Each structure stands twice: as structure tokens, then as C-alpha cells.
Amino acid sequence: MFSKKAKTLMAIAGMLVLGGCGNNAFDSIADKNSSAANKEAAQMAIDGGNYQTAVDLLKGACPSNVCSDVKTSQQLAAAYMGQAGLNMLDLAKFADQNKSGTTTSFTTITKSLSYTSGSATAIGSALSVLTNTSQTGLTAAQKNDLNTQIGVTAATSAIIQIGSVTGGFNTTTGLPTTSATIPTATATTVANNLITAANALNQITTTGTNTTAQQIYTLNNNIATGGTTCSGTSTSTTATSAQISAGINGYMTACVK
Numbered sequence: 001m002f003s004k005k006a007k008t009l010m011a012i013a014g015m016l017v018l019g020g021c022g023n024n025a026f027d028s029i030a031d032k033n034s035s036a037a038n039k040e041a042a043q044m045a046i047d048g049g050n051y052q053t054a055v056d057l058l059k060g061a062c063p064s065n066v067c068s069d070v071k072t073s074q075q076l077a078a079a080y081m082g083q084a085g086l087n088m089l090d091l092a093k094f095a096d097q098n099k100s101g102t103t104t105s106f107t108t109i110t111k112s113l114s115y116t117s118g119s120a121t122a123i124g125s126a127l128s129v130l131t132n133t134s135q136t137g138l139t140a141a142q143k144n145d146l147n148t149q150i151g152v153t154a155a156t157s158a159i160i161q162i163g164s165v166t167g168g169f170n171t172t173t174g175l176p177t178t179s180a181t182i183p184t185a186t187a188t189t190v191a192n193n194l195i196t197a198a199n200a201l202n203q204i205t206t207t208g209t210n211t212t213a214q215q216i217y218t219l220n221n222n223i224a225t226g227g228t229t230c231s232g233t234s235t236s237t238t239a240t241s242a243q244i245s246a247g248i249n250g251y252m253t254a255c256v257k
Contacts, residue, residue, distance in 0.1 A: 035061065039075060046079055054079035065128040070142060073133040074149060080126035085114030086156050106219070106256045107174030110159055115168040123157045131196070144204050148212070151201035155216055158193035161186055162252070175256065182248050191244035194220050198237040223247045227254025 038057045045054040058067075058076040067073040113119070130150045135143055163169055165186055166176030182190070198220055201213035217234040224239030226247035239247075 039072070042075060042079065046075070046082060049082065051079045051082035055083070062129060064132075065125065066132045067129060070133055070135075070138060070146060073129050074146065077126040077129045077149065077153065080122045080129065081153060081156075083122035084119040084126065084156070084160065085116055086123065086153075106159070106251075107169075110163070110169040110176075111171070111174035113156065113159065113163075113169065114171075115160065115163050119160045120157075120164045123153065123160050127153050127157050127193070127196075140205055144206075147200040147203045151197045151204075151212070151216065154193045154197035154200060155219075158190045158197070161190050161193065162248075176252070182252065184245070187245040187248045188241070190248055191223075191241040194223070194244055195237070195241050202237075220244055222255065223251040226250030227252075230255035 038061070042054040042057040045051070045057065055076065058072060058079065061068055061072050062076055067076060127150070130146065130153055133146060135146065138146065162176070162182060165180050165182055167178045167180075169176055194216065197216045198213065201210065201216055204210055204213065214233060214235060217237045218232060220237045220239045221234045222229050222232070224243035224247045227250035230251075
């Protein structure tokens, strides 16, 4: 069963797909040539698992992955996330791993993924759409929604980059399918994505402990040790991108098992 926090995040995730808090972005499908009609059709496609159809309907409004509004950005990102094997329920799964504030492990994230060979490209597109979205003029709630989606997408992108080297992950154990050395270029991308995740989640305003952010802080700091530390709880990210990149192979050997 999901915790109260996870159920709340599931509700937020639903709002993200629909285009924001409190309003239905799809007011009419009477005009088949209208933006609203495309969004409605795209939502139907996402609901049916037809992610490429949704992408085709929305990407025209987002040249070079820059959308005209936050609602379109989040919906297009949701379509790309679906292509990558990550659905909105995974947002709740991700949050639920740390309901007591204890450290999440690498494998609790990988077990939430449905990895395919096209996952890296799709999740990269989702992250590009989200990080290109201007937060100017957004309400605090909209910023929280967007930063949550950026944080989880960036963290997932980092893990998928590792999966592109290891042939994916075992769906039961969450462990890499094969043991492989992470190349320097991939390690750098992983590190940059984890820093992006930490920065986005750090911007979420909450009255309680931001445990979702703490999961990424802890993962970043542990990776930076190169496997010297595999557990614990961090309240901030002290590791740099260079330290995370340098430590990833040692962490994979010592801690991901």
C-alpha cells in the first residue's frame, strides 16, 4: 500500500498530466483544428498507452522542445516519459520508497522502470522539454509540480543512462542485467542529471521534510564516495558533478548488489 505522501503525489501526478492544478486544460474538442482539441486527443492517446501518437500531436507546439505554456510542456513530457517506460504512478512509487526518511537504494529506483533500448532517447526528450519550460509567472503550486516532474525525470534519466551500458535492469531485483564499466562520457551525463534532479527537488516548498529530495541528495553523496558509503541519509547535496562522475563505477561495484 502507498503511504499518505505517495497518495498525495499520485494526485499531483494526475494534475500534471491533465495540465496543472485545479483547471481542465482541454475545454473543447469541437474544433478539430484547435490546440485544445490536440491536447484532448493527446491525453486520450496517453491514457491508451499510445505515446508516439501523443508526441506527434503535441510536438508541433514545441519547436526544439520549447513549448508555449507549462501545461503543454508537462503533457508532452508525460508522453515521452511513457515512451521511456515511466508512467505517472512511478512518481508515487519513487516517493513511497522513503516514507520514514530512510535512504533509498539504487535498485528501488530501477525496479520502478520498464527499460527498453529507446528509453534513453525518450527520457532525454522529456527532460529537455521540462528544463526548457519557463517558471516565470507560475504559482507556487505550479512550480512545485514542475520541479517534482523535473527532479524525478532527471533522476530517472541518470539511471537509464547506466542501463544503456548494462543492457537494462532485472525487473525483479533491479540490478543491472550485465556488469560493465560506465564510460567517462556516460558517467558525466549521469552526474549532470543527478545534479539537475537535486537542484529541482531542492526548489520544492514544503511544510515538512522534503524526503523525495533527500533520496537524491543521499544517492549523489554516496556515489561521490566511490562506494565507501552505501547508506545513510543526507539533507543536502554536497557532492559535485565531477565527484559523482568519478565515483560512479566504484559505487556500482560496492553498493549496487
